[in-house]
Amino acid sequence: MPTITVNVDDALKERMEKHPEINWSEVTRQAIRDKIETLEVMDELTSESELTESDVVDIADKINESARERVEKESE
Template sequence: MATITLSIPDNLMKEMDLSREINWSEVAKEAIRTKVNQLRIFRSITSKSHLSEDDALEIGRKINESLHQRYEDMGV
């Protein structure tokens, strides 16, 4: 398995330290997994589409916003 290192702003790290029971590595992995899946869908859509790149990017932004809202609603 590959390893990555993330730089986290100090203020964010302080907030994360308040919730030590959360496996932040798993949270990061899930966020990365979600983004990779979104990009896979995005590439699939754009490869078969006549949308402009700007149109496709706007669709991607809307998907991201929707997923962000879903995770907020779930308390993640």
């Protein structure tokens, strides 16, 4: 399996360390998976659309925020 490195600031790392029971690699994998799935859906929906790339980015950002909140709730 390929490896990636994710940089987080010190404050976030400290908060993460307060929850050693959480598999942060899995949280990251799921967030990446969700992002890819969102992008693929957006590609399908917009392949014949008149939306601009900026419109698509705005919509994707809103979806990502919702997904991020869901992952955070699942991690609690």
